Amino acid sequence: MNKLRIVFMGTPDFAVTILDHIIKKGYNVVGVITAPDKQAGRGRKIQQSAVKQYAEANHLNILQPTNLKSPEFQATLEALEPNLQIVVAFRMLPQAVWSLPEFGTFNLHASLLPDYRGAAPINWAIMNGETETGTTTFFLDDKIDTGEVILQNKTEIAPNETVGELHDKLMHMGSDLVIETIQLIETGNVTTQKQAAHSKKLAYKIHTDTCKINWNLPTKTIHNHIRGLNPYPAAWTTLVDNEQEISVKIYDCEAILENHDLQPGQLVTDKKTIKVATQDGFLKINKLKLAGKKLMDSVSLLNGYSFSNASKMQ
Numbered sequence: 628m629n630k631l632r633i634v635f636m637g638t639p640d641f642a643v644t645i646l647d648h649i650i651k652k653g654y655n656v657v658g659v660i661t662a663p664d665k666q667a668g669r670g671r672k673i674q675q676s677a678v679k680q681y682a683e684a685n686h687l688n689i690l691q692p693t694n695l696k697s698p699e700f701q702a703t704l705e706a707l708e709p710n711l712q713i714v715v716a717f718r719m720l721p722q723a724v725w726s727l728p729e730f731g732t733f734n735l736h737a738s739l740l741p742d743y744r745g746a747a748p749i750n751w752a753i754m755n756g757e758t759e760t761g762t763t764t765f766f767l768d769d770k771i772d773t774g775e776v777i778l779q780n781k782t783e784i785a786p787n788e789t790v791g792e793l794h795d796k797l798m799h800m801g802s803d804l805v806i807e808t809i810q811l812i813e814t815g816n817v818t819t820q821k822q823a824a825h826s827k828k829l830a831y832k833i834h835t836d837t838c839k840i841n842w843n844l845p846t847k848t849i850h851n852h853i854r855g856l857n858p859y860p861a862a863w864t865t866l867v868d869n870e871q872e873i874s875v876k877i878y879d880c881e882a883i884l885e886n887h888d889l890q891p892g893q894l895v896t897d898k899k900t901i902k903v904a905t906q907d908g909f910l911k912i913n914k915l916k917l918a919g920k921k922l923m924d925s926v927s928l929l930n931g932y933s934f935s936n937a938s939k940m941q
Contacts, residue, residue, distance in 0.1 A: 648802035744772035745830035754855030775819035842892040850882035879914040
C-alpha cells in the first residue's frame with residue numbers, strides 16, 4: 628500500500644464536503660489550494676472561500692496562489708512533496724502542476740463524462756430535461772474535463788428535482804466516489820478508460836441571459852429551465868403590469884399541460900394562485916421574488932399585491 632501525501636484543490640461548499648470526507652477517512656492532506664480572498668458585497672468586505680474557512684478551522688496548510696504558473700508557487704507546491712492531487716471545483720491547472728505527483732492528479736466532475744463538460748454540469752442536466760446524471764473521477768490532462776475516466780456512479784433525476792437538491796445529492800455521491808478512487812490508487816489497482824473525444828451535451832458557464840425565461844417555449848421546457856436554476860442563480864422574467872416593468876425571479880413552479888387560447892406570458896391569477904400561459908399549458912408559480920421584495924410564496928404575494936387584467940410576463 629502506498630503512503631499518500633495529498634494536496635487538495637477546491638473553492639466552494641461542494642468541495643468542502645469532499646475534503647471533509649477525505650480528512651475523516653484519515654488521509655494525510657499536506658496542503659489545500661484554494662482561491663485568493665476577495666472583496667465582495669456593498670461593504671467590500673474580505674470574503675474567504677468555503678474551502679479556506681474549512682481548512683483554517685481544521686488547521687490545514689493553505690496556499691492561495693494568484694498565478695498557478697508562477698515559479699514561487701510551483702516551488703512551494705513541490706516542497707510539500709505531494710504524490711497525489713485531488714481537484715474539486717477549481718480552475719484549470721497548468722501541466723507543470725497536474726503532472727507533478729507520482730500518482731497523478733484526479734478531478735471529481737458532477738456529470739457522466741463525456742457529457743456535460745464545463746462549468747455548470749448540474750444546472751444543464753436539469754435544464755435539458757435529463758432523467759439521469761452522476762459523478763465522475765478522471766485523471767487531468769491538458770484539456771478541460773477530457774482525461775481518462777477512473778470511476779463513475781449514476782443517479783436518477785426526479786421530474787421536479789431542483790438544481791439545489793441535485794447539487795447536494797451529487798456532492799455526497801461524489802464524496803464516496805473520491806474515497807473509492809483514492810483506495811484504488813493507494814493499492815495500485817486503478818484502471819482507466821478513455822473518454823469519447825466529443826459530446827453534444829456541454830455545460831457552459833451560466834450567464835444572466837442564460838437565466839431569462841422564454842414563455843414561447845413548451846411548458847415542460849420552461850419548467851426544466853426554472854428548476855435547473857433554483858435556487859441559484861434563479862430564472863428571471865419581466866412582469867409588465869400597469870405600464871410598469873418589474874424584474875421577477877421565479878423559483879418553485881409546476882407544469883400544467885392544458886389547451887387554451889391565451890398568449891404566452893399572459894397571467895391568470897386568483898386569490899391563491901398565479902399562472903403564466905405557455906404555448907401548450909401553464910406554469911403555476913409557487914415561489915417568486917419581485918425586485919425590491921423578499922422571496923415569498925404566491926399566496927403571500929397575492930395578499931398584498933394586485934395584478935391588472937392585462938398583466939403579463941415577457
